[in-house]
Amino acid sequence: MARVALVTGGTRGIGAAISQALQAAGCLVAATYVGNAEAAKAFASRTGISAHQWDIGDFDACATGVKAVEASVGPIDILVNNAGIVRDATFHKMTQPQWDSVIRTNLDGVFNMCRQVINGMRARRYGRIINVSSINGQKGQFGQTNYSAAKAGELGFTKALALExxxxxxxxxxxxxxxIHTEMLDAVPQDILEKSILPQIPVGRLGRPEEIARAVLFLAAEEAGFITGSTLSINGGQYMI
Known part of the structure; x- marks a missing residue:
């Protein structure tokens, strides 16, 4: 029987690549989105992957959404927590709403989603949870105390839940x-990309969403059952630990 996978933020960018990779591997895939309904509708029409709209920062919305997905697709075997936002500002200028919104989506959202699926996985004694963190959760980043804190928190969450x-x-x-070459990076001016970003990356180029998707697919496989609590860095050699 095909495994059921749910990918948050799964209709655009890295999330879309992950959703399609899981589908190509034979999974039944559902994807969530919170905004840009037009893009989500186009993605669903193009791929046949069902798209479901809810705010992962809202615990009750996650409970309702997951129930709807499981009713239409089946019990969730694979959860990919990919959705995230940025609200960048240097800390001395950061507002509480900028802090709260990033923590709510990027960190609380991981709790909210995992909490909905964990009991079913425990009952079936099978599950794959993959959290998409960031290089900036490992090394920090100027102007991203909120984002770096949330993404570092995801790594601690990953290790603790893995033990349990x-x-x-x-x-x-x-x-x-x-x-990674996504719409978000398309907004970066070309001169900044060439002078400030690419020189930091030893392989000399941006990553591709499909390269992240391959790593997620590897960790989601049934054959990956001896890998847990691990963090896989995919950054072209920019930061090595």
Whole structure:
């Protein structure tokens, strides 16, 4: 029987690549989105992957959304926590709403989603949870105390939950992308990209969403059952630990 996968933020960018990779591997895939309904509708029409709208920062919305997905697709075997936002500002200028919104989506959202699926995974004694963190959760980043804190928190969450579920057939891992060619980076001026970003990356180029998707697919595989609590860095050599 095909595994059921749910990818948050799964209709655009890295999330879309992950959703399609899981689908190509034979999974039944559902994807969430919070805004840009037009893009989500186009993605669903193009791929056949069902798109579901809710705010992962809202615990009750996650409970309702996951129930709807499981009713239409089936019990969730694979959860990919990919959705995230940025609200950048240097700390001395950062507002509380900028802090709260990033923590709410990027960190609380991981709790909210995992909490909805964990009991079912425990009962079935099988599950794959992959959290998409960031290189900036590993090394920090100027102007991103909120984002770096949330993404570092995801890594601690990953390790702790991995310990709790290790004997139950549920693995919990994280991937940390570096600079990936997505719509978000398209907004960066070309001169900044060439002078400030690319020189930091030893392989000399941006990553591709499909490269992150391959790593997620590897961790989501049934054959990856001996890998848990791990963090896979995918950054072109920019930051090595």
């Amino acid at each position: 579920t290790a004997r139950l057939g549920i693995t919990v891992n994280a991937v940390c992308p570096g600079y």
